[in-house]
Amino acid sequence: MIQHVYIRPTGFAPGPQSEHGNAIRLAGTMVYASRFAVILRRGGDVVERWLASPDTIDEVMGQLPDEIGADAEEQWANLTLAHPPMQLGERSIALDQPQVMGILNVTPDSFSDGGRFLDDREAGRDHAAAMVEAGAAILDIGGESTRPGAKPLWEGDEIERVVPAIEACSAMGAAISIDTRKAAVMQAALEAGAHLVNDVSGLAHDPRSAEVVAEAGCPVVLMHAPGGAGEDLHSGADYDNVVFDVFDALRARRDAALAAGIDKGNILLDVGIGFGKSLGENLALINALPLFHALGHPLLFGASRKRMIGALSKEAPVEDRLGGSIALALEAMRGGAQVVRVHDVAETVQARNVWRGLRDAALTDFSDLPG
Structure with missing residues (x-):
C-alpha cells in the first residue's frame, strides 16, 4: 500500500530567541516555526501523527518506515531552505x-x-x-x-x-x-x-x-x-x-x-x-x-x-x-x-x-x- 509523509509546521514564534533558539526560519522567510506535525498517510488515510520540534525531529523521523525516510529528510531540509533572489x-x-x-x-x-x-x-x-x-x-x-x-x-x-x-x-x-x-x-x-x-x-x-x-x-x-x-x-x-x-x-x-x-x-x-x-x-x-x-x-x-x-x-x-x-x-x-x-x-x-x-x-x- 502506498505511503506518504508530510511535515506540517503547526507552531510559530515571533523570533528564535523566544524559543531559546529551538525554531527554524521557514524557507528563509520572516516566519519562524517551532512545532511540527509529522503525518504518515497510508492508502489515503492518516494512520499516524507525531509532534516534533527542531531538537526532536530526528527522533520522530527515525520512527518512520524506511521507504519514506529519505522523503521526510528532504522535506525537513526544504523547510529550512533559503531561496536566492x-x-x-x-x-x-x-x-x-x-x-x-x-x-x-x-x-x-x-x-x-x-x-x-x-x-x-x-x-x-x-x-x-x-x-x-x-x-x-x-x-x-x-x-x-x-x-x-x-x-x-x-x-x-x-x-x-x-x-x-x-x-x-x-x-x-x-x-x-x-x-x-x-x-x-x-x-x-x-x-x-x-x-x-x-x-x-x-x-x-x-x-x-x-x-x-x-x-x-x-x-x-x-x-x-x-x-x-x-x-x-x-x-x-x-x-x-x-x-x-x-x-x-x-x-x-x-x-x-x-x-x-x-x-x-x-x-x-x-x-x-x-x-x-x-x-x-x-x-x-x-x-x-x-x-x-x-x-x-x-x-x-x-x-x-x-x-x-x-x-x-x-x-x-x-x-x-x-x-x-x-x-x-x-x-x-x-x-x-x-x-x-x-x-x-x-x-x-x-x-x-x-x-x-x-x-x-x-x-x-x-x-x-x-x-
Missing part, C-alpha cells in the same frame, strides 16, 4: 520577505475590472505604472479569464491582447509575468519582454508549454487546478483530503517540469485558491500553507477579491472585498508565502510593510527574557 530581467526580486505581484487583466470579462484595461490601453498603462510606483515587484498580465464558466480563448486573440500590454510595461522597466496556459502565448509574451510564466494549469494544459519554458530558462509558477489538463480548470475536483491531495498533485507537476528540463531553481508553486475548491477546502489550504514549503520551492499566493471573501462577508460584491483581500494576503505572509498576487497593490504593500515592521521588531525584542 529571483532574477527577472534586470530586476532582482528578493525572496526573504513577501513581494507583491500586481494584476493587470486585459480581458473583456474579468470579474474584477470588467475589461476596462482592454478597451482603454492608456488606462492600462497608467494603472500598471501606478502599481509599480506603489511597490509592485512584478506585474502579472493576463488575456484570458479563468473564472468559472469562462469560455476558452483562441491563442491568437490572447496574443493580440497581452503583447501590447507587455511591451508598454517593459518600456517602464517593470518585471513582467505572463498569466497563460498556452505555449504560443508564452513564447510571444517572452519575446515581447515578459520574464516569468504563470500557468494556472501547472503546465498540464498545453503539451508544448514545458518545452517553451525550459528553452527560455525563465521562472515559472505551477498552480494547482483539478481540471488543468482540460478546458475547464475547475472540473474534476474530488479530494480525499484537499491539503494532502493538492500537495501530492503539485509535487507531480513539479516532477514533470523537472523531467522536461526546467531548472529546479526556476519553479514556484501556487495551491490554486478558488480553482475547483469549496469554501471549506480553500480555508483548509490557507491554514496549511506552511506545509507546502516542504516541496522546496517559493510559494505564490493569490486570493485577491475572490468569491470566498464574498461568501464570508454577506456576499460582498467584488468591489467591496478589499478588507478580505488584505486579510488573506497577510495570512499568506504569516504562512511564509514569498509572493502575493493582488489587485490592490498600494493597500497590500502598506499592510506588508507594517507586518514586516512587526516581524523585524520581534527579532530584537528581548524584554520577556531574563537577564
Whole structure:
C-alpha cells in the first residue's frame, strides 16, 4: 500500500530567541516555526501523527518506515531552505520577505475590472505604472479569464491582447509575468519582454508549454487546478483530503517540469485558491500553507477579491472585498508565502510593510527574557 509523509509546521514564534533558539526560519522567510506535525498517510488515510520540534525531529523521523525516510529528510531540509533572489530581467526580486505581484487583466470579462484595461490601453498603462510606483515587484498580465464558466480563448486573440500590454510595461522597466496556459502565448509574451510564466494549469494544459519554458530558462509558477489538463480548470475536483491531495498533485507537476528540463531553481508553486475548491477546502489550504514549503520551492499566493471573501462577508460584491483581500494576503505572509498576487497593490504593500515592521521588531525584542 502506498505511503506518504508530510511535515506540517503547526507552531510559530515571533523570533528564535523566544524559543531559546529551538525554531527554524521557514524557507528563509520572516516566519519562524517551532512545532511540527509529522503525518504518515497510508492508502489515503492518516494512520499516524507525531509532534516534533527542531531538537526532536530526528527522533520522530527515525520512527518512520524506511521507504519514506529519505522523503521526510528532504522535506525537513526544504523547510529550512533559503531561496536566492529571483532574477527577472534586470530586476532582482528578493525572496526573504513577501513581494507583491500586481494584476493587470486585459480581458473583456474579468470579474474584477470588467475589461476596462482592454478597451482603454492608456488606462492600462497608467494603472500598471501606478502599481509599480506603489511597490509592485512584478506585474502579472493576463488575456484570458479563468473564472468559472469562462469560455476558452483562441491563442491568437490572447496574443493580440497581452503583447501590447507587455511591451508598454517593459518600456517602464517593470518585471513582467505572463498569466497563460498556452505555449504560443508564452513564447510571444517572452519575446515581447515578459520574464516569468504563470500557468494556472501547472503546465498540464498545453503539451508544448514545458518545452517553451525550459528553452527560455525563465521562472515559472505551477498552480494547482483539478481540471488543468482540460478546458475547464475547475472540473474534476474530488479530494480525499484537499491539503494532502493538492500537495501530492503539485509535487507531480513539479516532477514533470523537472523531467522536461526546467531548472529546479526556476519553479514556484501556487495551491490554486478558488480553482475547483469549496469554501471549506480553500480555508483548509490557507491554514496549511506552511506545509507546502516542504516541496522546496517559493510559494505564490493569490486570493485577491475572490468569491470566498464574498461568501464570508454577506456576499460582498467584488468591489467591496478589499478588507478580505488584505486579510488573506497577510495570512499568506504569516504562512511564509514569498509572493502575493493582488489587485490592490498600494493597500497590500502598506499592510506588508507594517507586518514586516512587526516581524523585524520581534527579532530584537528581548524584554520577556531574563537577564
